[in-house]
Amino acid sequence: MNEPLTPEPVSLEPATLLLDGNQYRLPVVEGSEGERGIDIAQLRADTGHITLDPGYGNTGSCTSAITFIDGDEGILRYRGIPIEQFVDSPTFIEVAWLLIFGHLPSETEYHSFSEDLTRFANIDEGMKHQFEGFPRSAPPMAILSAMINALSCYHPELHELEDEHELRHAAARLISKIRTIAAYAFRHSRGLPYIYPDPSLRYVPNLLHMMFSLPYRQYVCPNLVRKAMNLILILHADHEQNCSTSTVRMVGSSGANLFASCAAGVCALWGPLHGGANVAVLNMLEQIHRGNITPEEYVRLAKDKDSKVRLMGFGPRVYKNFDPRAQMLQKVAEELVPQLSGDDPLLEIARRLEEIALSDPYFVERKLYPNVDFYSGILLRGIGIPTNMFTVIFAMGRLPGWIGHWWEQSQMPGGRIARPRQIYTGNGLTDYLPMERRP
Numbered sequence: 001m002n003e004p005l006t007p008e009p010v011s012l013e014p015a016t017l018l019l020d021g022n023q024y025r026l027p028v029v030e031g032s033e034g035e036r037g038i039d040i041a042q043l044r045a046d047t048g049h050i051t052l053d054p055g056y057g058n059t060g061s062c063t064s065a066i067t068f069i070d071g072d073e074g075i076l077r078y079r080g081i082p083i084e085q086f087v088d089s090p091t092f093i094e095v096a097w098l099l100i101f102g103h104l105p106s107e108t109e110y111h112s113f114s115e116d117l118t119r120f121a122n123i124d125e126g127m128k129h130q131f132e133g134f135p136r137s138a139p140p141m142a143i144l145s146a147m148i149n150a151l152s153c154y155h156p157e158l159h160e161l162e163d164e165h166e167l168r169h170a171a172a173r174l175i176s177k178i179r180t181i182a183a184y185a186f187r188h189s190r191g192l193p194y195i196y197p198d199p200s201l202r203y204v205p206n207l208l209h210m211m212f213s214l215p216y217r218q219y220v221c222p223n224l225v226r227k228a229m230n231l232i233l234i235l236h237a238d239h240e241q242n243c244s245t246s247t248v249r250m251v252g253s254s255g256a257n258l259f260a261s262c263a264a265g266v267c268a269l270w271g272p273l274h275g276g277a278n279v280a281v282l283n284m285l286e287q288i289h290r291g292n293i294t295p296e297e298y299v300r301l302a303k304d305k306d307s308k309v310r311l312m313g314f315g316p317r318v319y320k321n322f323d324p325r326a327q328m329l330q331k332v333a334e335e336l337v338p339q340l341s342g343d344d345p346l347l348e349i350a351r352r353l354e355e356i357a358l359s360d361p362y363f364v365e366r367k368l369y370p371n372v373d374f375y376s377g378i379l380l381r382g383i384g385i386p387t388n389m390f391t392v393i394f395a396m397g398r399l400p401g402w403i404g405h406w407w408e409q410s411q412m413p414g415g416r417i418a419r420p421r422q423i424y425t426g427n428g429l430t431d432y433l434p435m436e437r438r439p
């Protein structure tokens with residue numbers, strides 16, 4: 001018999017809540033790494049009260065067996081495996097399988113999944129015409145989201161997934177086609193002809209081939225670039241209940257299909273406080289490089305609440321210590337950028353910003369550290385990826401996480417539509433005023 005997809009948490013001694021003179025017992029649960037939560041699922045029914053937690057900083061929206069983060073210790077694990085162990089050996093496709101299906105793929109599973117990815121790489125010719133409907137200046141994230149949603153029109157048979165076999169078909173299509181869509185979004189923005197996927201190429205070289213090959217000159221992917229891109233995709237592959245993943249789960253909770261749910265995830269990722277931060281970081285570094293502002297001045301502005309400036313690439317909520325992904329990416333950027341594109345002055349500026357921030361009481365007291373977006377842009381730039389494609393690459397990396405979470409949720413016994421409540425603070429009962437009587 002298969003193990004349950006998401007094991008139940010352990011029950012501990014209940015908590016006691018005193019409210020309006022009444023005493024309530026609230027179940028307390030513990031996850032497999034000791035994380036504890038008060039289960040308030042019955043709170044409103046029993047007490048008439050709800051909890052208020054804007055931004056959900058204290059709210060566990062689900063149990064999940066995919067990714068573990070200990071932000072105080074700077075720990076990130078996929079299905080129990082520390083992120084640091086993914087530096088050299090595995091490919092992004094192995095990690096994608098691990099996240100979605102819960103275990104590392106056997107050799108047979110890996111090869112047959114890779115074959116599926118090759119088989120499904122093309123998009124329907126009809127979809128290509130849809131690219132033409134977008135202006136040249138369209139942000140690639142807008143195209144990506146629209147096209148992932150459009151995929152659902154071409155695969156109605158995958159709207160409802162009955163079992164892991166069907167999930168595998170849907171996942172392979174999405175993971176393969178997102179690459180083609182991403183490359184075509186880039187080609188469209190440059191007015192270049194679309195290049196078909198090459199079945200002889202692996203995941204990353206095929207992406208770069210579709211982005212950079214010309215009809216008369218094939219792009220050849222250096223090994224160094226393949227490894228760096230592979231690592232970037234792996235490090236972005238999941239981060240438990242972040243904004244885009246929570247969005248995918250929320251949309252999926254209504255019964256929306258995988259394509260529609262992931263398209264919504266792309267939209268959530270786009271914002272500069274989430275995946276769009278990699279673009280914002282690069283813009284910040286370039287601004288400093290152009291001499292518009294010094295690193296010291298930038299940090300001063302980031303601390304000033306009136307300025308609305310933030311030090312981009314600093315402070316994911318869940319880490320109160322170094323983000324291990326940032327440390328890994330910095331190391332790789334330091335090694336590879338000089339080999340890929342020579343000395344990049346932005347790397348020096350990033351180091352300087354980090355140094356200033358990490359010795360400033362504002363950032364120290366708030367435990368704000370560089371996050372995954374702080375160094376990823378510099379590395380992507382070294383590889384030759386244009387800035388407007390950075391968040392698209394993030395989305396490609398995050399896709400297996402989204403798929404894993406969408407499936408995990410859809411298999412959850414007793415799953416309910418996600419529907420938070422609110423504390424209403426608007427007008428009391430108010431009468432409608434006809435137009436002529438309005439002030």
Ligand code: CMC
Nearest residue numbers: 242273274275277302310311312313314315316317366371
């Ligand atoms: N620069 C300056 N101050 C900051 C920053 C920052 N980057 N991040 C947080 N703070 C301050 C914030 O002003 C607040 O100060 P105070 O306590 O005086 O009001 C305090 O730190 C706590 O911040 P918060 O806004 O409550 O933190 P949050 O958990 O709600 O926000 C965040 C998390 C990632 C949106 C935020 O840190 C931020 O805006 N960072 C810059 C954007 C960024 O790099 N985003 C990528 C996130 S990681 C990758 C991903 O998941 O996409």
